[in-house]
Amino acid sequence: MNARTTRTLAAALSLTAALAISGCSSSDSGSGSEAAKPAPTVSGAYMPEPVNDKMAGAFMVIKNDSKTADKLTGVTSPLSDDLQIHETKDQKMQQVPSMDVPAGGELKLERGGNHIMFMGLKNKPKVGDKITVELRFEKADPVKVELDVKERTYNAQNSNAH
């Protein structure tokens, strides 16, 4: 095999690889189970300024545009070693192991409802601070989110009435 043949062969191989990659990413129609992996997006993430360093809540909307249902299974943050997923029932909150992020739908974390709870804060954030959290999902890759620390009374619902 001479050098020229080797080069031609290498070019042909890399072209095949490129075609395989683009062919994979363009087929998110659900024909292959890998291509249908959800990639959730997050909007309106905030934390009302906590009263003390014992606990804080976080709210956001997690959108799943894919055709595959997913679950929020955990949250981590440098601010606390214990982040929990809470639901609110009969005005009492309780921890749940996961929360559904429906296919073609969204999971709303809002005041008075589902939320993320920081148990024990390493410091007390102030209005204007940004808190990084990482959301973990059953299927999707982890998603990093920045929470805006807002006034204690801030409620995203007020600025987005329906």
Ligand code: CU
């Ligand atoms: Cu809670």
